[in-house]
Amino acid sequence: MSNGTTLPEVIRVMVVDDHAIVRRGLLAYISTIPTFNMIGEAASGEQAIALLNEWHTLGRPLPHVVLMDLQMPGMGGIAATEAITRTHPDVKVVALTSFGEAERVHAALAADAAGYLLKDADPEEVAMAIRAAVTGGVHLNPTIARRLTRRMTAPTGGLTSLTVREREILILIAEGRSNRDIAGRLTISERTARTHVSNVLAKLQLTSRTQAALLAIREGLVPPG
Amino acid sequence: MSNGTTLPEVIRVMVVDDHAIVRRGLLAYISTIPTFNMIGEAASGEQAIALLNEWHTLGRPLPHVVLMDLQMPGMGGIAATEAITRTHPDVKVVALTSFGEAERVHAALAADAAGYLLKDADPEEVAMAIRAAVTGGVHLNPTIARRLTRRMTAPTGGLTSLTVREREILILIAEGRSNRDIAGRLTISERTARTHVSNVLAKLQLTSRTQAALLAIREGLVPPG
DNA sequence: GCCCGCCTACGTCATATGTCGTACTTCGCG
DNA sequence: CGCGAAGTACGACATATGACGTAGGCGGGC
Numbered sequence: 001m002s003n004g005t006t007l008p009e010v011i012r013v014m015v016v017d018d019h020a021i022v023r024r025g026l027l028a029y030i031s032t033i034p035t036f037n038m039i040g041e042a043a044s045g046e047q048a049i050a051l052l053n054e055w056h057t058l059g060r061p062l063p064h065v066v067l068m069d070l071q072m073p074g075m076g077g078i079a080a081t082e083a084i085t086r087t088h089p090d091v092k093v094v095a096l097t098s099f100g101e102a103e104r105v106h107a108a109l110a111a112d113a114a115g116y117l118l119k120d121a122d123p124e125e126v127a128m129a130i131r132a133a134v135t136g137g138v139h140l141n142p143t144i145a146r147r148l149t150r151r152m153t154a155p156t157g158g159l160t161s162l163t164v165r166e167r168e169i170l171i172l173i174a175e176g177r178s179n180r181d182i183a184g185r186l187t188i189s190e191r192t193a194r195t196h197v198s199n200v201l202a203k204l205q206l207t208s209r210t211q212a213a214l215l216a217i218r219e220g221l222v223p224p225g
Numbered sequence: 226m227s228n229g230t231t232l233p234e235v236i237r238v239m240v241v242d243d244h245a246i247v248r249r250g251l252l253a254y255i256s257t258i259p260t261f262n263m264i265g266e267a268a269s270g271e272q273a274i275a276l277l278n279e280w281h282t283l284g285r286p287l288p289h290v291v292l293m294d295l296q297m298p299g300m301g302g303i304a305a306t307e308a309i310t311r312t313h314p315d316v317k318v319v320a321l322t323s324f325g326e327a328e329r330v331h332a333a334l335a336a337d338a339a340g341y342l343l344k345d346a347d348p349e350e351v352a353m354a355i356r357a358a359v360t361g362g363v364h365l366n367p368t369i370a371r372r373l374t375r376r377m378t379a380p381t382g383g384l385t386s387l388t389v390r391e392r393e394i395l396i397l398i399a400e401g402r403s404n405r406d407i408a409g410r411l412t413i414s415e416r417t418a419r420t421h422v423s424n425v426l427a428k429l430q431l432t433s434r435t436q437a438a439l440l441a442i443r444e445g446l447v448p449p450g
Numbered sequence: 451g452c453c454c455g456c457c458t459a460c461g462t463c464a465t466a467t468g469t470c471g472t473a474c475t476t477c478g479c480g
Numbered sequence: 481c482g483c484g485a486a487g488t489a490c491g492a493c494a495t496a497t498g499a500c501g502t503a504g505g506c507g508g509g510c
Contacts, residue, residue: 019323019344021351025250043345071323098244098296098323119244120268126246163486176436179467192488198468208496209467210435211401217442388456404497417458423498433466434497453510459503466497475488480481 011134014063015041016048016080017096018072022119026067029123036130039063044072045080052088062091065133067126068113070097070104071223078107085112092133104220105144115139161203167221169196173209174216236359239288240266241273241305242321243297247344251292254348261355264288269297270305277313287316290358292342292351295322295333303332310337317358330369332445340364386428392446394421398434399441 013036015026023041030036040055040063042048048066055062066084070077081093094115095108105116114133117126118141129139162170172182183193197209206212216222238261240251248266255261265280265288267273273291280287291309295302306318319340320333330341339358342351343366354364387395397407408418422434431437441447 019247019250020347021250021254021344022244022246023250024253025244025246025248028249028253029246119246122245165487173435174439176431176433176439178433188487189489191490194466194468195489196487198470201468206401207468208401208403210398210438213435214399214401214438214442217439390457413457414459416460419496419498420459421457423500426498432498451510454508456506458505461502462500464497464499466495468495469493470491472491473489476486478485479483 008064008134010035010037011065011130012037012039012061012063013130014039014048014051014066016043016045016066016072016077017041017069018043019069022069026126029126030130032123033127036127045075045077045083048080049083049087052084052091056088062088064090064092065114065130066091066093067096067117067130068093070095070108078104078111081108081113082111094129094133094139105140107220109138113138116141116144118144162200166196166200166203169193170200170212170216171222173197173200174213174222176213233289233359235260235262236290236355237262237264237286237288238355239264239273239276239291241268241270241291241297241302242266242294243268244294247294251351254351255355257348258352261352270300270302270308273305274308274312277309277316281313287313289315289317290339290355291316291318292321292355293318293338295320303336306333306338307336319354319358319364330365334363338363341366341369343369387425391421391425391428394418395425395437395441396447398422398425399438399447401438 013030015023015038017023017026020043023043027038027041030038039061040051042051045068048068052062068077068081068084072080077095077097081095084091084093092114093112094117095104095113096117096119097104098119108116114136115129115138117129117139121129121141125139125141132139168186169182172185177185179193179197180190182197183190186193197212200212201207201209204212204215206215238255240248240263242248242251245268248268252263252266255263264286265276267276270293273293277287293302293306293309297305302320302322306320309316309318317339318337319342320330320338321342321344323344333341339361340354340363342354342364346354346366350364350366357364393411394407397410402410404418404422405415407422408415411418422437425437426432426434429437429440431440
């Protein structure tokens with residue numbers, strides 16, 4: 001808040017999304033605002049990173065803000081966000097996604113995203129998020145923010161209560177694997193795999209691995225497709 | 226093909242999508258083509274239907290083509306497509322979605338959609354699909370079309386090989402229910418439920434209900450969220 | 451009228467899954 | 481150093497799950 005850099009007279013924006021239609025939509029949003037300048041777009045995380053690196057070596061100005069879709073084939077938006085915020089700390093990344101899976105929000109914020117927008121956002125909200133990012137703030141969609149706090153205050157922590165190993169287990173469950181499979185993958189005994197599965201179910205208050213798999217998908221731990 | 230009506234000098238288009246950004250993107254696409262005229266947009270299936278009915282009673286010209294997102298809260302795009310093609314047979318509906326779940330394609334075509342676009346379509350493809358729809362043709366995304374034919378010719382039919390009852394079973398599996406639960410819901414014995422489950426797994430060539438649940442979600446039989 | 455697919459249902463068997471309790475090792479933290 | 485959390489592992493047990501064969505009733509199509 002008082003941390004704020006002042007707003008530059010023109011804010012350079014870049015869009016990363018595999019859907020051309022969405023890129024167009026955001027371009028249309030942004031070009032209506034004179035202080036915003038869309039300087040580039042990319043259809044994948046890899047492409048975005050390559051473009052930023054190229055600009056950097058050429059001495060061209062980098063975008064102030066990158067609008068980053070999270071759901072993309074290949075390198076996901078989370079990984080791309082992480083890579084960008086690490087190599088170009090001045091570039092702020094605002095996450096953009098269709099649905100508000102709490103897990104993704106966490107992951108995005110952990111990757112130093114400077115905001116979290118839903119795709120049904122109106123132009124004003126996008127503009128707000130961009131301005132907030134430039135001044136060092138973090139904009140969260142109100143619905144998301146509410147859910148996030150609800151999750152924080154919830155007595156039974158969700159996926160966050162799982163240990164690293166248990167998450168691995170859950171991911172394998174959500175790939176439809178049996179306990180024996182899981183044991184093989186992780187080179188542990190099947191009994192141990194079962195212990196982990198049992199612990200996961202207990203923590204998530206579920207009664208079957210299928211329910212766990214569904215929850216993992218709902219929470220965005222693994223992609224549905 | 227030779228079935229075709231001739232193209233009107235201006236094609237009226239309407240967009241239905243809950244994401245404002247996507248609506249903007251399509252508007253941007255379409256307004257670049259002079260023969261296309263965007264005459265309205267809606268954020269839900271209900272809204273779209275209401276708008277069409279209103280125009281109809283007012284004697285205003287209806288759109289030639291409606292671009293319809295399938296994934297929407299409330300009434301889904303499939304149901305909206307069905308309603309529109311039934312009450313306004315002259316209006317062609319082109320389905321538009323993020324991912325190509327084969328199940329959705331089938332459902333969309335069954336609801337008399339006149340095309341199936343992915344959201345990463347470029348402007349040319351959108352234009353082609355719209356023109357095809359107006360002339361009575363059906364445009365399918367090439368990737369989708371390939372998958373469809375692959376599915377048709379595949380020796381082991383996918384979800385389509387299931388009977389109505391088996392689909393019901395699969396849906397309940399994909400909700401994380403146990404055999405006993407399923408039996409209760411459908412008022413059949415648990416043994417029968419198990420018979421059905423076993424048959425479903427055999428037809429889908431899977432070995433566990435969890436895999437079946439995941440497949441049901443991938444294929445769009447049930448929503449992930 | 452007959453046959454076939456679908457829904458129903460059961461028996462039996464093998465295996466997978468999930469629970470509870472216990473226990474050893476490692477590792478980080480106070 | 482002691483202690484707890486995490487990961488590993490086992491035994492024993494109770495169900496759940498899935499496979500396979502069999503079978504009656506029913507409704508639509510030839």
